[in-house]
Amino acid sequence: MLQAIGLTSAPRHGLPAAVHDLTFEARPGHVTALLGAPGSGKTSALRLMLELDPGRGVTYFRGRPLHRIPHPAREVGVLLGDVPGHPARTVRGQLRMLCAAAGVPASRADELLEAVGLAGLRDQRVGTLSLGMDRLLALASALLGDPHTLILDDPAEGLSVREECRLHGLLQSHATQGGTVLYATADPKEAAWVADHVVTIDDGRLVADQSVDDFSRTRLRPRVAIRTPHAARLAAVLAREARAARRSVEVVTEASGRLSVYGSTCAEIGDAAFRHGLPVHQLADEVADDGPARPTEPAEPADTGEEETESRPAAQASGPELLPPIRRRSARGPLHPLRYELRRLFGVRTTTLVMAAVLVASVGLSLLLARSGHAQLPKVLAGWPSLLPLPPAAVGAGLIGALSFGDEFRYPALAAGRGTVPRRLGLLLAKLVVSAGVALVLAVIVVLASAEAIHLVYGDDLIKVPPNSAFLGAGWAGLTVGCAWAGLLAAGVFRVATAGVAAVLAVPVLVVPFVQHVLAGSASRPVAGLPGRLRELVWPRWPYETDRWVAAVVRVVAHPVGTALSLSLSALICAYLFTSLRSRVRW
Template sequence: MIQAFGLTSNPRKELPPAVDDVSFEARAGCVTTLLGTPGAGKTTVLRLMLELQQGRGTTYFRGRPLHRIAHPSREVGVLLGDVPGHPARTVRGQLRMLCAAAGVPVRRADEVLEVVGLVSLRDERLGTLSRGMDRRLGLACALLADPHTLVLDALTDGLSARERHWLHGMLRAHAAQGGTVLCATTDPKEAARTADRIITLEQGRLVADQDAADFSRTRLRPRVAVRSPHATRLAALLTKEARTAQRSVEVVPEAGNRLSVYGSTCADIGETAFRHGILVHQLADEVGDMGPGAGSTRQGEPSACREGRTLGEGPVGDGAMALDEIRAAGTTRETDSTAGQKTAGVTPEAAPAQGSATTPGVSTAHGSAGQRPSVAAAASTGTTPVTRLPEPNGPTGRLSTVTRVSGQPVGRASATSAPERPRSARPRSSDALTSDSLPPLAPPISVRSAPSPLRPLRYELRRAAGVGTGFLTGAAVLVSSALVAVLLARVGHTPQHRLLAAWPQELPLPPAALGAGLLGAIAFGDEFRHPALAVDRGTVPRRLGLLGAKLLVAAATGLLLAFLTVGCDAEVLYLVYGRELARVPADWLALTASWIGLVIGCAWAGVLAAGIFRSTTAGLAAVVAVPVVVVPLVQRVLEGSSVRSAAGFSVRLRELFLAEWPFGGERYLAAGTRMITQPVGGALTLSLAALLCAYLLTTLRSRVR
């Protein structure tokens, strides 16, 4: 279950906070809806719950705050807005990459695709999906790690009635199997049709916390549902009589010869039909929108939350059967000592109790964390216990409880009661109040560091190979390098080693180094432009495991690009000008080491700069800045007047070691030292050291916060 206490966003300058002291709970086995007009604070509440936005308050997911859960994606499935991902990535490639991020087997991607009905579109690009298919993919991403809780924002916006019905069936199936579902919507009729409990927000405040039946009775207009083969004629007669009698009656035609009449009664409509000889097949009083196409869950039907309905006992939509099939497939999850054990295909009632494995001093009101709450006894008395945070001045580890009567918390205005006092009536800091009389502040919510994939190397490989950007960049580098080499050979006056690398004196870097730097910058730049992880949460950069994977993949890519470029240039020069320009230089070993160091260094500089500045452009700019800005500074320092020089460094380095290194290791060490002492090598080494230190400092600062 979800328990939110005192969620309050930080005020914006002199404006009131977008969310002010919102507390509620969403129980397991129920579909809970956050309802409010645009700007009421629904998305802000969800972001505060998920620690994506700074503020105050506490949210417990089965007794633990999100930052105390080792792998949040396995506990909470989230969809806020559109599906994050590169538009050129395929549906299956996106899910396989997220499998590596969540640490689940790769076969889970195909299983979830079958659940959401996207098997036939698995090779489609994300940028070509329709709105309905995008929502299905978002639900697939949320269900990928088989979480207990789903947190969804505006899931059905812009969808057809059929797509809405399917998605509601999926949510109902997840709740029927013991999961917790919390979704936000702006449509009160949709909330009344599909939710078990509705939490209404207005101007950032909670104004009602009701069951669906209570909400429909107090917040939706009553109507009369009429079905007749002469619906058009009956609608015209009802409108005419209402105009004559000067009564406020609204007649809304529905599909299938149906009418929804607001502001009238069954008796009046029946008399009108009888007087004019109109046959009526249905005439019933209803509350809210319960007409055709309203879905399988009706206000008059006992909800799964109140009656404990399980899957298969009621019409929960096509998505229920699909979700039941995949959960019965026996997909298992790795054991997590912090998050507890959870096995797909096993209902939460069979899971071991985890009520004791919560935050110290905090206990839940429903026993075990994975157990569905039993509310039959509470429903008979009309009261429901709700846990609250410990009082600051009260005993440690004790939870105070309040009582909700008929869905309304004591002390909070209901939908039909008098409104709360205005904000100005609340005590302010400037009022003459003692410290004991001031209301206690909720604990602060800090934005946590961004998540890191559980399998970073596998994640990075799938990210890099999932789109054609790397392949196109490599092809462009090879073609441009070959053209530059041919032009340099035609002009002449270019050394052999620069000719093979296609590096003229006028260019700061050869095409291969620029291409490697661009690929390195894309490695982190696309993470922020098209977030690959489930939710773009937290600060930047991410953990060092992901950085190591990106540096390793970037180095391998740069090394491959360096060898391919030299080989392609040598082959083109041989075909055009003969063997003379394609011969191997005499000092090929030192040149090869310098060439590999240059390309890999540029790739690493792009990775680090893009990770720090969150931009591909900034990463590439940092690569270009090395020869343009840093190299002249290093040359000026080295060319300055000095009393002593480092002459004979290689001889003294050889004398430093008493024994000879195997395979001539001292030669490679001396070659590497000479490369670093060169202006370009020294500048690149200095830049990499500075970028790495900045990355580490940013990481440590985000962890401290």
């Protein structure tokens, strides 16, 4: 059961609250429609229930507020707006990625694609879907965790009649199995057709809380739709015969030769048209909206028990002043962050294209440097001419790291309506591990491809393993991994991929000259002998062979680029932690 008590949104910019003291229930086994005209506060009410907007009140999902539920995706399925996801990702890849976020098997994606009618589009790109297909994909995303409660904001928007029937069938099937369904709509006829219970709001306030039978009786009324080329004559005939028979019949003339007749039947109208020789092109029974509901209508359904009738006024009488404030809930990270990150990274072609472009650029620069004969072998293999601040491999690793967070802020990959990308430790560690692995693979491929290209073009004379190859390899790996992490953290701090790339390029352009200037000053001290001094602090003493590795690490860090990269990473980590803590304290 869903219980919303005293929901009141926080006023913004001096405007009145979009939702004011809204209290109602959505029972399990029923489809409940939240009905209201556009701008009546339906979406604001749903966001308050999901703790996405600040305000006052409380919403219980089977007796627990949302922030008390360990795995929200398994309790509440949400459809707010369009489906979030990278437009280049496939429909199946999008759902498989969200399966890792919800902690459910990947096979669940294929089951839901079959259920919502998208099985034939599983390999289609998200960006090529129509609005109706997009809504069905969003519904599949909401159903991934097999939730008990579904909260949907105008789910039938953009759907064809066939797709709308499938959607309504899914909602009713979910309710039949004991689930709770609450969906917002602006169409009274749709609410009367699909829902078992209708909650009507206007200007953010509760207007009526009715069963569907009471709603149809008080809000909707039957009419006969007529289309004829002699609409004016037929309207006059019907009005004259109604007066003669002393019956209450209302005839409304509409555009394009259409009449709407209230208080009569198709048989009576057809007989009158036949007697007067008037052709009729359309004659059908319809249900018309009787306008917005009036606040004087009963607020409880006719079949509401005595216990519910007594408890509802008590909840409303408590007022929003006595209810707890609604604070924005921080989004939860994926339950399987490493699996989620791998599917996110390789679900689009961006990573492959970046790696291919880096490989081509590095091999081309390596051949040019080897031909000149003036560059050192490490620079040749890395494709790093002195004119460039960073080699292509480092820039590519930084770009991949920046997209790790930047794409998620631009195309949120987590469940719809669940806030921004979470800053949880597990997700951050997964991104660091995956980006480091991709950077190392890229670094190794670049060196091997450059060596093979030089061997093929110039022979074996240029390729000789240097004696300090271990130190050079450690430095090369540290440079690519450090650039990947710098791009990742900067994108996480500033919430845009461009900031990540800028942070990577700032290391050689700004930080390295600063470090060189500091080290060249009179206050600088050499770090020679540091491995030996570190040995004196360790007990038991490590083997002397370890000195070589300690010296290699110190030499990498003591290099201006290594020092600059270390300082940049330290600053970005501190900024990331600071922004995470500030967001938690703020909300």
